[in-house]
Amino acid sequence: MHIPDNYLSPSTCISLATVMVVVWRRAVDKVKNEFNKRKFPLLGICAAFSFLIMMFNIPLPGGTTGHAVGSTLVAILLGPYAAVISITVALAIQALFFGDGGILAFGVNAFNMAFIMPFIGYYIFKLIKGKSENKNRNYIAAFFGAYISINAAAFLAAIEFGIQPILFKSILGFPIYCPYPLKVTIPSMLVPHLLVAGVVEGIITAGVYMYVRKLSPEVIYRKHESENSQLRLRPIYALIATMIILCPLGLLASGTAWGEWSVEELKGLIGYVPQGMQNGLSYKTIFLDYVVTGLPETVGYIISAVLGVLGIYIIIKLINKKVLVVRDR
Template sequence: MHIPDGFLDPWVAGLFWLGSGTVIGIALKRARGDLGDERTPLLGVVAAGIFAAQMLNWPIPGGTSAHFVGGAFAGILLGPYLGVLAMTAVVTIQALVFGDGGIIALGANLFTMAVVDVLVGYVLFRMLRGIHENGAAFIAGWLAITISALVVGVGIGVSSAFAYELSVTIPIMVVGHALLGLIEGTITAAVYGYVTSARPDLVLGRFEGETLSPEVDL
């Protein structure tokens, strides 16, 4: 999922930087209202856990690499704004310290993992939660990473700097991550189930008076 430098045309990388920068800036502003509630101590814990899990990855042909992302879980547990910020910290540190993903391509990696994965996972969970909470967490984890992979496939597929076109990048990225997504969805549901059992007061949507609207006010 981490795109190295040299895979994206400058204009594609620039669009990703614009998109991720806009959403992260909004998240910084909106998250100020969340910093005083019970989820705040979880920010570092969730980010550290996801950081460790993301370090385990493997290459897939015609794309970049596949690994656990965790953005959907961050969005489910922390909410969309703190979730975006947690994933932004994870992806940025990986690029700057460990060389996992390029610097020029950092905007794209932030957009796919810190924006798309978090927001799609959050919205799906909130939409389906009333039917079955753990099932909603599974679907959110599975589909969010699949859609994120689709965005990666499009980004590298439209770039002339990359060796393969959309007809190759999209199927490889989507199929590979849809299969991985089954594992990600299972882990997301399992960890969510554990947290709801151990500390239900920390789960978004269980606070007194909080609504279950799937909308994200950007």
């Protein structure tokens, strides 16, 4: 679901990035008012969780791969506006250092995964949960919130891909950017997510929510919560450490995610390279595809996971000090 550069027109990318600027500003204001210094590290912890869970690729129907995102889980734990910031930071680290998602397309990926997913997932969760404190109903609500939200994001990505050949063609009638129309992009994106990726997203969300609810329930977002409750973060730190160690399992899924092909792969599929991809943005990342040159793939994957988490920690610290200026309450 990470849309690379040059699959979408610059105007498409700029339009959704403009929407995200408004969302980011609103999210910063909300988090500034709701978070104190004691709770602020949770933004980084949840961003690290999302970054890591996206490294666990799974095989999907059609020979492609996919992954969970964790946006709904973060929204349940921190609230939807805080989830916007956490997921945005995770996506920024992926794009800047690992080539996972485009630079020009960053606003589009943030729109799909850092805005649409957490808000839809959170409110579906609240709708199904209601005022009930029954734990089984809570877990069911978490599952369906996550399942519906990732499919909503996949549907939007399919629309973004599919409108390109309608709106942007060369004088010879060839697509300039993504070459696949809506009749191809919608089933190609939705079927694997409806059948597999959405189920995985739901199970992970419900499972981790169950884990946090049992071991660190004070972390879970409440609009009117005690400011003096002690946060028990050791179980969550243990979860993050375990994910770093196990992340090479994501290498077991072979194949490329749909819509994330390299120029060479796309040429092999359709027989030519669209004009916009030939002359588009080219950004070279340091650890492309989580590979560390000269090291075994598994070791490089773990090192990339550690570096990604460290990068998230640094960005969250900078946001804390330079942007949000979170006050003590």
